[in-house]
Amino acid sequence: MIKACAFDAYGTIYDVHSVTEKCDQVWPGKGAQISQIWRLKQLQYSWQRSLMGNYQNFWELTKFGLKYALEMLKLPHDDKILDEVLDKYYHLDPYSDVTEALETFAPRELVIMSNGSPDMLDKVISNNGHYKYFTRFISVDELKVFKPKPDVYALTEKYLNVKKEEILFVSCNGWDAAGAKNYGFTTGWINRNDEPIEKLGNEPDFIVKSLIELAQKVKGL
Amino acid sequence: MIKACAFDAYGTIYDVHSVTEKCDQVWPGKGAQISQIWRLKQLQYSWQRSLMGNYQNFWELTKFGLKYALEMLKLPHDDKILDEVLDKYYHLDPYSDVTEALETFAPRELVIMSNGSPDMLDKVISNNGHYKYFTRFISVDELKVFKPKPDVYALTEKYLNVKKEEILFVSCNGWDAAGAKNYGFTTGWINRNDEPIEKLGNEPDFIVKSLIELAQKVKGL
Numbered sequence: 001m002i003k004a005c006a007f008d009a010y011g012t013i014y015d016v017h018s019v020t021e022k023c024d025q026v027w028p029g030k031g032a033q034i035s036q037i038w039r040l041k042q043l044q045y046s047w048q049r050s051l052m053g054n055y056q057n058f059w060e061l062t063k064f065g066l067k068y069a070l071e072m073l074k075l076p077h078d079d080k081i082l083d084e085v086l087d088k089y090y091h092l093d094p095y096s097d098v099t100e101a102l103e104t105f106a107p108r109e110l111v112i113m114s115n116g117s118p119d120m121l122d123k124v125i126s127n128n129g130h131y132k133y134f135t136r137f138i139s140v141d142e143l144k145v146f147k148p149k150p151d152v153y154a155l156t157e158k159y160l161n162v163k164k165e166e167i168l169f170v171s172c173n174g175w176d177a178a179g180a181k182n183y184g185f186t187t188g189w190i191n192r193n194d195e196p197i198e199k200l201g202n203e204p205d206f207i208v209k210s211l212i213e214l215a216q217k218v219k220g221l
Numbered sequence: 222m223i224k225a226c227a228f229d230a231y232g233t234i235y236d237v238h239s240v241t242e243k244c245d246q247v248w249p250g251k252g253a254q255i256s257q258i259w260r261l262k263q264l265q266y267s268w269q270r271s272l273m274g275n276y277q278n279f280w281e282l283t284k285f286g287l288k289y290a291l292e293m294l295k296l297p298h299d300d301k302i303l304d305e306v307l308d309k310y311y312h313l314d315p316y317s318d319v320t321e322a323l324e325t326f327a328p329r330e331l332v333i334m335s336n337g338s339p340d341m342l343d344k345v346i347s348n349n350g351h352y353k354y355f356t357r358f359i360s361v362d363e364l365k366v367f368k369p370k371p372d373v374y375a376l377t378e379k380y381l382n383v384k385k386e387e388i389l390f391v392s393c394n395g396w397d398a399a400g401a402k403n404y405g406f407t408t409g410w411i412n413r414n415d416e417p418i419e420k421l422g423n424e425p426d427f428i429v430k431s432l433i434e435l436a437q438k439v440k441g442l
Contacts, residue, residue, distance in 0.1 A: 064420030071417035199285030
């Protein structure tokens with residue numbers, strides 16, 4: 001039985017690659033490439049700094065990721081431009097099925113469980129009018145360590161106060177779903193881009209192509 | 222003063238992308254792409270599994286990385302082909318300046334400090350005739366956790382029995398050099414591909430384009 005759902009934010013509810021258009025305006029023709037490297041580095045830094053014991057919040061890592069991408073592609077930039085582009089992270093586009101999916105999941109308690117720092121989460125959720133769907137916004141910032149460290153999923157369980165396996169953890173990031181499953185949650189992996197299952201020692205309970213598909217699948221459970 | 226040098230193996234002494242030719246033989250035209258995804262996943266799994274507390278040795282992660290790459294690119298494969306391609310990891314090509322560089326570093330004690338499992342390290346080092354240059358081969362396998370966790374660098378210090386800052390840690394992986402610096406080593410980053418400095422909270426003591434350049438730089442130190 002699924003009593004509550006915890007959603008990853010970046011990549012799952014909000015499309016991190018919706019920065020592409022803004023990047024293309026500033027660096028014509030480079031948007032997609034910037035966005036790929038930016039996201040890759042943002043995540044790598046979260047894993048590497050967690051291991052190093054050298055935490056900086058996700059907003060800082062997002063900045064570092066963008067800077068790295070621009071340096072790698074040798075694109076001109078200054079602090080003003082960085083701030084202007086980073087502002088898009090407060091206004092990321094949600095995936096098109098988010099509203100319908102959240103309403104379908106809705107009689108259950110829904111929370112966000114994100115790497116994002118509280119301030120950046122607050123802004124993207126309120127700018128998208130999504131506050132009404134969730135009872136709580138859990139940030140790893142409380143622990144100063146990132147996913148997929150088990151402590152992060154344990155924090156979610158603590159706040160939800162429901163048995164592990166009765167929590168459906170929803171992520172489009174295969175490694176995040178694997179981290180949640182490794183901790184003991186029931187997991188739904190939104191495999192939007194037809195990617196292989198990550199080789200991290202377990203498999204998601206549900207593999208679907210969209211949020212709405214998952215919402216309909218677990219409706220009766 | 223530099224009293225001893227610790228070298229990363231994969232990417233620093235041995236060219237992980239020397240698998241490209243073998244991959245191209247089996248999957249024509251796909252070698253470079255396979256090699257990129259393979260390496261990316263091998264490393265991601267090392268970070269993610271270290272955080273999850275779900276260790277598998279580096280040989281297993283190397284296998285998982287290759288499998289993921291082939292599934293992602295939808296290329297046909299079976300266990301026989303996987304074993305045949307993986308065998309190249311026991312025979313990776315060294316970078317062209319390795320012999321000259323190691324001989325230049327040589328009056329000092331030189332060790333390998335690698336994510337690699339003891340068996341795979343043994344094979345690639347002996348197949349390349351490199352046993353004579355090193356006094357010790359330190360594997361993270363003893364700790365069941367991967368770089369850049371500080372414990373790994375601490376293990377190196379323990380075996381070398383020299384002060385932290387008198388150990389020169391050499392890696393072509395920017396994040397590995399950052400991990401070593403974070404622990405307190407003197408670091409040399411071999412930046413072969415003109416990449417930006419990783420945004421991990423510190424900078425390498427030496428940034429060079431090749432092993433031999435670093436060897437010559439620290440000769441008198």
